[in-house]
Amino acid sequence: MTIYSHSRLRTFEHCPLKFKFRYIDKLPAEAMSIESFLGKITHESLEWLYTEVKKNNIPTIGELINYYSEKWAEKYEPEILIVRKEFTTKDYFNKGVEFLLNYYMKHKPFDDNTLEIEKRIEIDLNGDGKFKLQGFIDRLAHNLKNNEYEIHDYKTANNLPTREKIENDKQLALYSIAIRELIEENKKIALIWHYLAHNIKIVSRRTSQQIEQLRQETIELIKKIESTTEFASRKTVLCNWCEYKSRCSEFRKKDKSLGIWS
Ligand code: SF4
Numbered sequence: 001m002t003i004y005s006h007s008r009l010r011t012f013e014h015c016p017l018k019f020k021f022r023y024i025d026k027l028p029a030e031a032m033s034i035e036s037f038l039g040k041i042t043h044e045s046l047e048w049l050y051t052e053v054k055k056n057n058i059p060t061i062g063e064l065i066n067y068y069s070e071k072w073a074e075k076y077e078p079e080i081l082i083v084r085k086e087f088t089t090k091d092y093f094n095k096g097v098e099f100l101l102n103y104y105m106k107h108k109p110f111d112d113n114t115l116e117i118e119k120r121i122e123i124d125l126n127g128d129g130k131f132k133l134q135g136f137i138d139r140l141a142h143n144l145k146n147n148e149y150e151i152h153d154y155k156t157a158n159n160l161p162t163r164e165k166i167e168n169d170k171q172l173a174l175y176s177i178a179i180r181e182l183i184e185e186n187k188k189i190a191l192i193w194h195y196l197a198h199n200i201k202i203v204s205r206r207t208s209q210q211i212e213q214l215r216q217e218t219i220e221l222i223k224k225i226e227s228t229t230e231f232a233s234r235k236t237v238l239c240n241w242c243e244y245k246s247r248c249s250e251f252r253k254k255d256k257s258l259g260i261w262s
Pocket residue numbers: 015017018233234235236238239242243244245248249250251
């Protein structure tokens with residue numbers, strides 16, 4: 001039985017062909033984009049920061065930037081893809097430094113009662129084990145001022161989402177199903193996104209009815225994926241960042257004289 005993840009479901013919704021390449025054919029990704037790499041190293045740095053905070057040791061800003069720089073140097077590979085040619089690797093590295101500096105200055109001393117970091121959760125969507133989902137919460141906190149649990153997520157994208165997009169975002173709302181099962185039923189849960197490029201926090205809360213509707217929609221989506229036999233391509237601007245672009249029929253030229261794809 002397949003255990004789904006939010007990114008697995010989202011990949012299918014964005015492009016069924018990409019879903020097939022990644023999850024059915026299990027083809028290796030051609031290259032990671034610099035945006036994904038920046039996101040990964042920034043997440044690892046914030047994970048380290050809060051792990052230290054939980055040990056009652058607040059790193060200095062210098063120590064945080066050193067950690068980030070070392071991880072970047074250790075994991076960077078020349079094959080990493082830069083789509084926006086007006087930017088260099090150094091520009092992306094510096095963006096990460098700026099994200100962390102701004103976050104650190106705004107949130108120090110990080111005393112919002114973090115409970116867990118990179119918390120793995122598993123959700124049994126209809127209770128019979130047929131539709132399971134797993135994921136990792138960047139950070140779970142319990143706000144003692146208003147007795148609310150907080151699911152925190154870090155975003156390194158440049159663009160801010162609209163309010164409508166935030167209210168319809170599925171990932172953290174799905175994770176809240178798992179957290180709801182771990183805490184008392186009547187406790188409040190806040191979904192919190194940190195848009196690091198803007199140094200702002202966006203908060204959303206969902207009603208029980210909204211969560212129930214999301215649960216049903218997710219079950220239906222999994223059923224649809226499992227009954228799909230033709231995985232169509234869906235060409236969008238996101239194709240420029242697709243790790244399977246060179247394999248995709250949308251981008252391979254057909255040699256008419258030979259009738260083959262290049
Ligand atoms: S390049 Fe675009 S259309 Fe092709 S698989 Fe990737 S996302 Fe889909």
